[in-house]
Structures are given as C-alpha cells and as structure tokens.
Amino acid sequence: VNQFKQTEATWNDAGIDLSNLLARVEYDHELLSDLLLVFTQEFPPAYRLLKEAAERRDQTQIQIIAHTLKGMLASLSFVRAATLAARIERSSHEPAMEGIEEYLQRLEVETAAAQISLTQVCEGVLT
C-alpha cells in the first residue's frame, strides 16, 4: 500500500484517480497488472474502430464503442480519458457531432499518458 501511495502524485498528473483505483482492485498488484494487460490488448483495436466510425459518421457505432471505452477507462480510473469517451458518446447523439475529432485526438493522447504512467508504476511496484 505504501509503495502505491508514494507514486500517487505521478498518477494524478497522468489523469488517474489513484485512491479510487487502488480501492477498486483492493490493493492487489497482480490484478492491477492483469487489468493493464487486458487494457493494452483491447483499447487499440476499439479506438481504431471508433475512429473509422467517426470518419463514416456512423453515429450508432460511435455510441456503442465510445460507451464500451468509457466503461473500460472508468474501471481503470483514467478519469480524463473516461470523460473524453463520455463526451464522444454524448456527441454521437447530436446530428452535427460537433468537436468529435478533437475529442478523439485528446482521448488518444490522454489514454497513452495514463497507460504509460500506470505501466511504469506497476513495474515499479512489482520490482
């Protein structure tokens, strides 16, 4: 627990709600690493599909994928990225889908940052 706490500041900078995440995994290092691994495998193809749906202006698909990503990001307490996924989901309900490209870009950046930080922290914790 202490090891986790020492790195809390770093996590907050990366848009991760550390205390919330730790409580959710019940301070289980192994589970945290497993979740990160699943996320690393699942997020990139889902994000690619989301971008393709946005290019096609396929509102239904955007809504479905953004909703799934929102849940995934929220489970890892990637707060800023989850908020962006929620915004994309909301935009998909509007005919113009205003700002969706920007949200997509920011989502990619925020997720990458959070993922890197979480990876480093996990590795630090595990070593």
Next chain:
Amino acid sequence: VKVLLATDDAVSRTLLRRTLERSGFDVQCVADGCSASDVLLAPDGPRIALLDWMLPGQDGLAVCRQVRASAAYPYIYLILLTSRETTADIVTGFDAGVDDYLTKPCNPGELIARLRVGERALHLQDSLKHEAQHDPLTGLPNRSFFVQRLEMSVTRARAQDSYQFTLLFVDIDRFKMINDSLGHLAGDQLMNNVAQRLLQVVRREAQPIETEERRRQGSARDVVARIGGDEFVILLDNFADLDDGVRVAERIRKELQSPFLIDTQQLFITASIGISTSEGSTTEASEILRGADAAMYKAKELGKAQYQIDKSKGKEAAVGKLRMECDLRHALERKELEIFYQPLVSLSNRQIVSFEALLRWRRPNLGLEYPGSFMHIAEETAIIVPIGTWILNEACRQMAEWNTLVDPEHQMTMCVNISPRQFEEGLLVKRAQDALWQAGLEARFLELEVTENLTMQEAGRATQMLSELSDLGISISLDDFGTGYSSLSYLRRLPIRTLKIDRSFIAEIGLSKEGSSIVATIVDLGHNLGMRVIAEGVETTAQLAFLQSVHCDFGQGYLFSPAVNAETITRILRHDSGNDVVIAEAYEPLFPVATTIPWMC
C-alpha cells in the same frame, strides 16, 4: 452461487470476475446479450446475473424482459450494471424486471454486499416455494406439487409414444383408529415412518423441484407425495405397464409388513393400494388420479390390505394383450415371422464360427417387432412351442444350405434358443432330431441355448433331456451366464459345452475394475470346466481387446455385426464361396463400423 457476468468491456469483466471469485462466487462470463439470455434460460443456469445495460446483440434490459417473460423456475436475481443514474433510467430498469442496479465502475464492497442481498432473497424465495410445495410433516411433495408433476408426465406421455407412467394411490388402513387411540402425535410419527418406507421402494427424485426442461433431459425418477392425512401417491416414472405397478405395490405391502415402533409400542399396519397408468386414452392428470383413487377404494371394499387395478386400465391392457395373442397365433400361418441371424466370431482367427437364430415378427401396419415386445405373451400362452419348433426347423434348414456354400473345413454351427415351455412339453429331443433329419444337417452343427434359470428350475428333467441331446451330438450352451442362480456343482454335471457371458458384464469392461474382473473370472471358470466361452454384446474395440487378453474364445455383438436377414448372409457366403469366411472380408463392406477396427482392415 453461480453468477452470470455479462459485459462487453474486457477490463470490467476481468475486474468484476476476480472480485466475485475472491468472495466465493462461481462466475460465468459472456460479452453479449444473446449469450446472456442463452445461459440464463438454460437448465441449471446461474441464479444471479450482473447485466451491463449496453450489450451487443441484445441490451441488458431486453435480457431482463426475456428472463421475466419465461415461466421457468427457479427465479433469477437480476442486477443491472449502468453508468446512467437518472431516476427515469432506474425506473425503466425496474420496470424491465431488474431486482437491483449498480453504477459503474463498481465499488467491490458494494458489489459483494448487493450480491449477498440477492442470495438472501433467493434463499427466502426457495424456502417459501419449498414450503408451499411440500408436506411439513414428512417433507414429501404435497398435493398441489404432485399434481403439477403429474401434469408434466401427462404432457410428456401425450408427446412421446414411448413414455408411460404408473400411478399408485396408497391409503393406510385403519389410520383413524390409530390416531384416535394413540393420539395425533403418534399418528404423525407413524406417517413420517411410512413416508420413509415408501421412499425405500422407489427410485428417488434427485431434484426436489422439477422443470419441464429437466423432465425432458433427466432419467426416470419416481415421486412419492403425501396428499392427505393417511393418503400417499406414487408416480412411477417411465414404467411401462400395470405389471410394473403391481410389482411395486407388492414391494410396498412387504415394506409395510414389519412393525413400526411408535413410543415404545409396536404397531402393525396395512395399506390399500389403487393402481392406474398413463396407458390408453387418458388425457388428464385428474382422470388418472381419480382412477387410482377409485381402485384404492375398491381395495378397501374388498377387505383392505390389498391392491386393485383401475378397472378401465385393466380392461384396456387385457384387450391389448388379447389382440396381440390372437395376432401371434396367426403370425406363423400368415408367414409374418422371420429369423434374423447374428454371427459369432472366433476372437483368435476372426472366423465366423456360428450364427444365433433370432426371431422377428413383421407385424402388419406395426413394422418389425423384437421378441421383447411379444415373447412374454408367447411364453404365457404356450404359443412359443409351435413357434420354437418352426425356428428349430427353419434354422437347421438354413444352416444346412449355408454349409454347402463354404469350405468343408469351415462348416458353421447354428445356435437356437430354447424356451422353458419347450422343455415342459417333453418333446424337445424328438423335435430336434426331426429338424436335423428334415434339413439333412449333422447334429454337431446344431447348438441349443438354454438359460441358467431354466436348468436350475427344471433340474431333474433338464439333466436328462440335455444329456439325451448331447448324446445325439447336439451342443448345449448356457445363455446369459451370470444373471441367474447357477449352482456351480450342479452346472458341472450338465453336458454344457459353451458359456455365454451376459452382455451386462461385457458392458462393464473398462468401466470398473470389478466389471473386468468378473468377465476374466467367468472366462477362467468356463475354461477350467472344459467349456468354451462366448462374450455377448461386444460393442467396442476396448471390450474386444480385453476379451482377447483374457483368452475368451468367441464374441458376438454390434462390433462385428448386428442380426441380419438370411438373404444378406447368403449373399456374403456366395461371394466368399470356397474361402474361409472371415468377418473382416465378409462384413467390412456391410458394416462400416468394422472399418474403424485396425485388425479388420
């Protein structure tokens, strides 16, 4: 408790699964709504479901509606996972049949706490349901539950010709007197003990609560229910006819004969029993129950402590039996009887060494009937005597014909089953001689099969008759060995050349150590008594390998060939004329299963 977790988000799935498993739940995961419905509506599915609102295929609300629309029991506790927290959304969820909801991402403590609430609700519901369906004194199903169960059986009997059931209505004689003289507590204690004894005579129901799905899939399970103060009913599942009901009624009478010890006092009781069945035109559960009840009252009227059969059923059964008897009497003259032949194979050199003659009845409009459906009537009415003589004559004629088609060094033997009635007639030796003479067949090519029980029941006559047959050169084999009551010392004195190990023992090979040991022991026993040993019902290569390893002499069964008509055998023998009749060559094109056996290829 088994929990279904349905979410398309792999991270949440991993997280929630681990959290649930850590708390001892058995978790099944799916990623779409259609799979969730399939799992929840399958028999013995999860009792609690965590369903994501948004799911591919079918959303969580649709799954909830589908589950609630199904009348299937048991109840499933549904928890919706949602990131929507508006009142309208929550109300929509509850309207769809949800029991609870959780917002995502879930807090592990809250998740488990809510599942525990679900467990308590299910437990309470199951208890209430059990109480509503069972008699509190004996724990047996009560009248309403029994009627539901009976209706399921009636529905099944209507849909499946092969399914029938028998109903027994059991009423304890003079129970009121016991109650009045010893008090209600003693009466209750007695009823409890009676219930336990009734359970001893039936095949116990594994599941206290049956669903239609379970009924379709499950094996036969009887139900004992208490439907009144001293009234019990028993449903004998998949029992074909009244004779089965009568046998169980006899067992009940026997079971109730020994005294009941109630408060240090020995009580002797009897029961009146009414028997009815699903056979015939009955279409309602209540009608069958009424029939069994009326038969029970008849038993009371006739002096108690006995059973009576539902009059209409007894009549229907008797009419059916009479019709079959009449048809069977004419079957010979109408040439409706036919003999099929099943090869017996040497396990050492693969040669066909003999054939067993097996009777079939090509009944107009009813198709090919096997002996199991008519032989008991043929035996009861002694029609088996002329039929048996015909089989003996025809099988000998056929064997003589076939032996002209094969190499003289590989002449084969015909095995013919002999019934107790043919023994009783006392003319078996003469009939066998006549059959051989008419066919021009040497006695050494005829083998008569008798059962253990026949030889034991008719000991004196059997020894004499079998010796006479043996003196003529006819071989004797002992059929279904191991299922009867042989006296080994007596067996030694009989002129038996071959032991046929019953198929039930062969089926046990490889399944249990004891099963294989019994077969090996019988083979040894036969050999030590100077007999040859045949394994009946050989169906797998594993059984064959084992039988070869214990040096069993011959085999018979589907692995080699089913029983086939005479034309088929003639065609094969003609084709192989002049050569050894080896099953690999003879049967490979006919019975594809043989091609999978290495030694046959």
